[in-house]
Amino acid sequence: AQSVTQLGSHVSVSEGALVLLRCNYSSSVPPYLFWYVQYPNQGLQLLLKYTSAATLVKGINGFEAEFKKSETSFHLTKPSAHMSDAAEYFCAVSSNRDDKIIFGKGTRLHILP
Amino acid sequence: GAGVSQSPSNKVTEKGKDVELRCDPISGHTALYWYRQSLGQGLEFLIYFQGNSAPDKSGLPSDRFSAERTGGSVSTLTIQRTQQEDSAVYLCASSRYSDPYEQYFGPGTRLTVT
Numbered sequence: 219a220q221s222v223t224q225l226g227s228h229v230s231v232s233e234g235a236l237v238l239l240r241c242n243y244s245s246s247v248p249p250y251l252f253w254y255v256q257y258p259n260q261g262l263q264l265l266l267k268y269t270s271a272a273t274l275v276k277g278i279n280g281f282e283a284e285f286k287k288s289e290t291s292f293h294l295t296k297p298s299a300h301m302s303d304a305a306e307y308f309c310a311v312s313s314n315r316d317d318k319i320i321f322g323k324g325t326r327l328h329i330l331p
Numbered sequence: 332g333a334g335v336s337q338s339p340s341n342k343v344t345e346k347g348k349d350v351e352l353r354c355d356p357i358s359g360h361t362a363l364y365w366y367r368q369s370l371g372q373g374l375e376f377l378i379y380f381q382g383n384s385a386p387d388k389s390g391l392p393s394d395r396f397s398a399e400r401t402g403g404s405v406s407t408l409t410i411q412r413t414q415q416e417d418s419a420v421y422l423c424a425s426s427r428y429s430d431p432y433e434q435y436f437g438p439g440t441r442l443t444v445t
Contacts, residue, residue, distance in 0.1 A: 250432060261422075261437065262374075262424075264432070264434065269432065316381060317387075318387050318390075319364070319376075319432070321375075322373055324373045
């Protein structure tokens with residue numbers, strides 16, 4: 219069975235600093251991995267996805283994530299945080315296109331002025 | 332076009348009563364998901380419909396929970412004999428068969444069991 223673990227339920231970074239949100243996965247088959255974002259009072263939306271092509275995936279709003287099989291990780295990064303990045307971020311995993319997507323517990327990102 | 336819609340947006344019910352939550356997916360989307368979002372618990376998968384295939388019910392927490400999808404479109408999640416621990420936001424999402432990983436989420440139904 220697939221699962222993801224997000225390290226840190228809350229992360230605070232200063233505006234302009236590097237954002238790093240950690241996600242480790244567990245999967246018995248090559249995984250498909252995703253990051254979703256939920257802005258305050260809004261629905262979830264897809265930020266980026268890894269589906270076995272390039273290991274470095276670029277998403278919206280300057281975010282990117284790198285699939286590292288040796289570390290079973292799919293950490294989300296952004297070089298310079300902006301106040302508008304404050305949101306809850308969810309890592310998710312699936313085994314194939316016809317299988318369900320399993321989400322992590324989420325990490326709430328706080329941006330300090 | 333219209334996004335995923337859910338109704339009601341808020342539901343307060345007494346313990347022991349049955350509730351029905353409705354989801355209208357985006358037209359043409361073949362996949363439909365139900366999730367439960369509780370504070371500190373993230374998104375808990377409940378059930379997944381894909382086209383005419385048998386639904387994946389592996390996430391339903393008990394036999395009090397059931398869901399159906401009529402005509403491959405609208406879905407209803409039913410919770411029988413509600414308990415206080417059922418209080419949560421219930422989210423519905425749909426996706427196209429050609430891009431199953433981009434799920435489009437509805438605004439959710441906030442269920443409060445008193």
